[in-house]
Amino acid sequence: MPIIWDNMQRELFFSSLDTVIQSPKHITVLSHVNPDGDAIGSSLGFSQFLRKFGHEVEVMVPNDFPGFLAWMPGASEIHVYDKESELCDRILDRTDCLFLLDFNHISRSGLIQSKLKTLNTTKILIDHHRDTDIENFFCVLSDTEVSSTSELIAETVLHYGNDYLDDPIATNILVGIVTDTGSFSHSIFRPETFSLCARLLEKASSYNKIHQQVYDTFSEDRLRLLGYAISRKMEVLDEYATSIISLNKEELELFNYQVGDTEGIVNYPLSMEKIKMAVLVTERQGVIRFSFRSKGSFSVHELAQKHFNGGGHTNAAGGTLSCSMGQALEMLHNLLPEYKELLQQN
Numbered sequence: 001m002p003i004i005w006d007n008m009q010r011e012l013f014f015s016s017l018d019t020v021i022q023s024p025k026h027i028t029v030l031s032h033v034n035p036d037g038d039a040i041g042s043s044l045g046f047s048q049f050l051r052k053f054g055h056e057v058e059v060m061v062p063n064d065f066p067g068f069l070a071w072m073p074g075a076s077e078i079h080v081y082d083k084e085s086e087l088c089d090r091i092l093d094r095t096d097c098l099f100l101l102d103f104n105h106i107s108r109s110g111l112i113q114s115k116l117k118t119l120n121t122t123k124i125l126i127d128h129h130r131d132t133d134i135e136n137f138f139c140v141l142s143d144t145e146v147s148s149t150s151e152l153i154a155e156t157v158l159h160y161g162n163d164y165l166d167d168p169i170a171t172n173i174l175v176g177i178v179t180d181t182g183s184f185s186h187s188i189f190r191p192e193t194f195s196l197c198a199r200l201l202e203k204a205s206s207y208n209k210i211h212q213q214v215y216d217t218f219s220e221d222r223l224r225l226l227g228y229a230i231s232r233k234m235e236v237l238d239e240y241a242t243s244i245i246s247l248n249k250e251e252l253e254l255f256n257y258q259v260g261d262t263e264g265i266v267n268y269p270l271s272m273e274k275i276k277m278a279v280l281v282t283e284r285q286g287v288i289r290f291s292f293r294s295k296g297s298f299s300v301h302e303l304a305q306k307h308f309n310g311g312g313h314t315n316a317a318g319g320t321l322s323c324s325m326g327q328a329l330e331m332l333h334n335l336l337p338e339y340k341e342l343l344q345q346n
Contacts, residue, residue: 014159016139020122024054025096032103033062033110034289036263037214039102040065041176042126042149044074045169046101049157052164058091062110066260071213072175073168081112089115097122102149104132104142104311126152129312130301144313145189150176154196162199170203174210182267183211186293186315225255229265229280236269240336241276241343243269248325249283257284266291276343281328288328290319298342307335 029047031039039061047057060079069075081088092098092115103109104127106116116123125132125140128149132142141152150173157164157173177197181187188194201207218226228251235244245265255261266280270293277298280291290308292300293316300317304310308319321328336343 010141013139013141014156017124017156020097020124020138021050021053021055024056026094027055027057027097027099028060028091028095029057029099029101030060030109030112031101032108035061035063035065035102037066037069037179038148038150038176040069040072040075040078041172041174041179042101042153044072044078045150045172045176046099046126046153046156048074048166048169048172049153049160049164058095060088060091060112062112064259066263067258068214068217068260068263069175072172074172081110085111088112092116092119092121095119095121097124100125100127100137101153102127102129104129106133126156128152130314131305131311147187147189147193148177148180150174150180151193151196154200158196158199165200165203167203167205170200171205171210174200174204174207175214178210179214182264183215185267187313219258219261221256222258222261225252225257225261226265226268228255229262230268234269236272236275237336238274240340241274242279242336243272243275243277244279244281244329244332245269246281246325246329247283252282252284262291266293270295279332281325281332283325286322288321288323288325290321290328290332292317292319297345298339303335303339307331 027050029043031043043059047059050057058079059077060081063082064080079088098121100123106113109116122138125137126149127142128144128146130144134140134142143152146152154173157169229245229247233245233247262282266278269275269278276296277294282289292304294300299314301311301314304312304317304319308321310319311317
């Protein structure tokens with residue numbers, strides 16, 4: 001269900017947070033598997049904020065993040081669990097407080113999941129996804145009516161005062177908001193998001209640089225993959241107002257796939273007026289991954305949660321299946337008649 005944290009709940013969260021951050025600790029900031037711009041932006045921005053209180057802070061992700069985010073302030077210090085698991089385990093073992101950012105359940109922590117279940121430390125969750133698990137945490141800040149977890153981190157920083165906001169923190173938070181809203185094209189639920197971004201821009205060095213680093217650093221292979229996906233692999237199903245793009249392992253390898261190269265491809269079919277849902281299906285590391293986008297009130301979160309072991313937001317969600325590409329596409333096509341009426345209503 002959607003979660004909206006009211007002012008009283010926010011004050012309770014900040015009161016609990018105060019008891020944690022006012023004395024120096026070993027802190028780990030962890031985000032979800034297949035980290036995106038919001039995961040990296042919120043984690044880096046929050047870790048830099050925490051260091052202002054004298055904490056020793058490590059940032060960790062389950063697996064690698066896209067190369068177009070490597071320029072972000074502090075990104076070179078991120079620990080990638082599947083590359084350095086022994087070091088990460090030692091870091092977690094001495095962690096006094098663990099912040100889980102931008103994911104709604106421990107199951108989204110990939111290879112770290114089993115470690116987290118046995119880790120006896122204070123756990124705090126900050127997230128903006130639906131159906132967030134709010135049990136078993138010392139305190140939680142979760143609001144589905146904000147654009148991104150990065151927006152919640154900005155709110156947290158500013159709660160302690162504008163002086164805590166500096167160029168690196170503002171830049172990282174802006175990257176998170178910009179990427180999770182598709183450059184402000186979706187997931188904007190309230191005018192406060194723009195007001196907040198204005199405050200961030202007062203501290204960040206250059207928005208033009210941020211946009212250029214995120215969107216104008218394609219490799220030739222990535223651009224050719226985009227062209228191939230749209231010209232050769234885009235299926236348009238008018239009856240269901242749906243478009244499906246599928247890319248198998250061999251096709252990705254043909255274009256020397258790197259982490260992040262398929263980022264944003266799913267959004268292109270939605271630029272067609274007649275399309276209400278777009279789906280990108282990719283085969284990587286023996287798993288079929290789904291990225292769903294929609295327009296209007298059609299909930300891809302409900303679809304992903306019910307059928308694809310996933311979820312997210314009303315208009316943006318993801319999921320995974322352990323099967324062949326053919327089986328995945330067959331299942332997706334077979335489901336569309338069930339949702340035909342809802343898709344045609346939008």
